[in-house]
Amino acid sequence: xxxxxxxxxxxxxxxxxxxxxxxxxxxxxxxxxxxxxxxxxxxxxxxxxxxxxxxxxxxxxxxxxxxxxxxxxxxxxxxxxxxxxxxxxxxxxxxxxxxxxxxxxxxxxxxxxxxxxxxxxxxxxxxxxxxxxxxxxxxxxxxxxxxxxxxxxxxxxxxxxxxxxxxxxxxxxxxxxxxxxxxxxxxxxxxxxxxxxxxxxxxxxxxxxxxxxxxxxxxxxxxxxxxxxxxxxxxxxxxxxxxxxxxxxxxxxxxxxxxxxxxxxxxxxxxxxxxxxxxxxxxxxxxxxxxxxxxxxxxxxxxxxxxxxxxxxxxxxxxxxxxxxxxxxxxxxxxxxxxxx
Numbered sequence: 001x002x003x004x005x006x007x008x009x010x011x012x013x014x015x016x017x018x019x020x021x022x023x024x025x026x027x028x029x030x031x032x033x034x035x036x037x038x039x040x041x042x043x044x045x046x047x048x049x050x051x052x053x054x055x056x057x058x059x060x061x062x063x064x065x066x067x068x069x070x071x072x073x074x075x076x077x078x079x080x081x082x083x084x085x086x087x088x089x090x091x092x093x094x095x096x097x098x099x100x101x102x103x104x105x106x107x108x109x110x111x112x113x114x115x116x117x118x119x120x121x122x123x124x125x126x127x128x129x130x131x132x133x134x135x136x137x138x139x140x141x142x143x144x145x146x147x148x149x150x151x152x153x154x155x156x157x158x159x160x161x162x163x164x165x166x167x168x169x170x171x172x173x174x175x176x177x178x179x180x181x182x183x184x185x186x187x188x189x190x191x192x193x194x195x196x197x198x199x200x201x202x203x204x205x206x207x208x209x210x211x212x213x214x215x216x217x218x219x220x221x222x223x224x225x226x227x228x229x230x231x232x233x234x235x236x237x238x239x240x241x242x243x244x245x246x247x248x249x250x251x252x253x254x255x256x257x258x259x260x261x262x263x264x265x266x267x268x269x270x271x272x273x274x275x276x277x278x279x280x281x282x283x284x285x286x287x288x289x290x291x292x293x294x295x296x297x298x299x300x301x302x303x304x305x306x307x308x309x310x311x312x313x314x315x316x317x318x319x320x321x322x323x324x325x326x327x328x329x330x331x332x333x334x335x336x337x338x339x340x341x
Contacts, residue, residue, distance in 0.1 A: 002341075003088070004105030004322045005098065008047035008055040012323050017058075018096050019108050020088040024073040025117050025124060026110045029065030029086035032144035034104040035313060035338045037062055037152065038178045038329055039245065043268065044101045045326065050271030054099045058089060062151045063104030064136070064144040067111070075116040082136040082144065083111050084151060090127035102129070105322065107341050134295050140302045145316060145338040146309035150298055151291065152179060153312065156243075156266065157186030157298075158290015163264045165239055167191030172228055172256055173213075175243030176204025178336035179266070181211050182312060183243060188212035189301065196231055198224055198253075207335070211311060228256040236261060239285065243267055251278040313338050 001019045006012045022028045041059055043049045065086040067079050077083070086109025087102055089095035095103070103109065111133040114126045136147045156179060165171055171192045173183050176199030187195050194214040199205055205216035217227045228237060236258040242250040245267035254263070262285030265275040275284065301307035313336040317325050321339075328334040 001088075001107040002319060003098075003103070003107070004059045004319065004339075005056050006045045006059055006101070008045070008053060008057070010046050012045050012059065012326055014320055014322060017088075017098065017106075020095075020110050022069060022071050022110050023124075024071040025122070026071050026112050027067045027074055027077045027081075027083075028069035029083055029109045029111055030068050031063050031065040031086055031104065031107055031109050031341050033064050033148050033338050033340050034060045034106075034319075035062040035145075035148040035151075036178070036325065036329065036336055038336060039268065042326065042329065048270075049268060050274075053101070054094075056097075057099035057101035058095065058103040058106060059101050060104030060106070061085060061087075061102035062148050063087065063106075063109060064147045065109055065111075066144075071113070073116055073120065073122075074113045075119065076113050077111060077135070082138075082142075082147060084134050084136065084147065085129070085132045086111050087129070090129050092127070105319065105339065107319075131292055134292070137299055137303070140299060142302060142309070145313065145340075148338060149182075149309040149312040150295070152182040153186055153309075154291040154294040154298055155289040156183045157190060158294045159264065159266055159287045160187050160192065160239075160241065161190050161294075162290055163239060163241070163262070163285045163287035165190060165192045168193050169239065170232055170235070170237040170258075171195050172237045172240045172253060173197045173208075173243065174240065174246075174249055174253060175199060175267075176201060176208060177243065178312070180204075180243040181207055181335065183241060183266075184208050184212040185312070189307075194231065196228055196237065201332075203332075224253060225255045228253075238262075239264055241266055245269055247273060247275045247278040250275065254279065254283065257283070312336065316340060
């Protein structure tokens with residue numbers, strides 16, 4: 001099968017590697033698409049994550065596939081099921097000499113029926129990543145490309161909710177990439193208002209406005225804190241959520257908070273320059289991604305015609321063009337690409 005490989009030195013390419021073989025509690029899936037996670041994938045490609053990573057590795061964690069083969073002891077999946085996040089190699093493992101960088105940019109992948117393992121009391125190790133391998137209900141009518149957008153949307157909405165964002169919570173969101181766009185949509189669905197988005201380019205802010213931002217601030221032209229204070233009648237915001245990965249930018253927004261306000265450092269930050277070096281500990285909110293907890297909520301929104309997902313990606317390309325696709329992202333010509341297998 002074909003898979004996207006990176007060496008951590010700025011290069012990504014397609015190689016033929018062996019197909020995965022499922023065990024009796026696993027299903028083999030034909031991956032239909034895998035979408036870019038602009039921040040994490042680019043950091044994998046350039047070895048910029050704040051932990052040690054081994055290379056070469058198989059990229060991708062926003063895959064969607066269809067079950068084509070079911071193990072003998074599988075109880076909760078069937079042939080034809082659409083599943084999120086199939087991978088030939090789970091995190092923390094290697095596969096024929098390749099590190100798992102979550103592995104979704106591959107033509108085939110595995111999902112594991114953890115519930116069946118538990119029900120059988122089987123002595124089978126289960127990788128923690130399995131919790132994210134969730135079925136997309138048949139009655140949603142979602143394309144695989146749109147279904148892939150549920151991944152980041154669920155993650156960031158769960159994070160904002162756990163941080164404390166709820167109905168009529170004023171929020172300042174820093175960033176203008178694909179993660180920030182998912183935050184825009186998610187924050188509006190859980191009631192955040194007003195949602196103020198700050199970024200450096202007008203094109204980014206135009207997308208943010210379409211996806212839910214009530215107000216936008218171009219920080220190359222306007223004073224960030226002054227603009228926020230003006231938009232909130234001097235009160236400030238309850239939360240500042242950062243999707244940029246710049247602790248300095250996040251720190252510059254601290255005066256925009258209410259006295260009780262907190263920051264949500266969602267992005268991945270440099271290992272040698274963590275957020276705690278810039279933000280007082282008492283101002284850092286505690287949030288966690290909630291991809292599993294929000295799955296049913298977003299599936300319900302889709303079922304009732306209340307959620308559009310195709311506005312969360314800018315391009316579709318064949319897998320063979322993965323290097324060109326990441327170059328487009330670097331040049332700001334795309335913000336999120338769905339690669340079709």
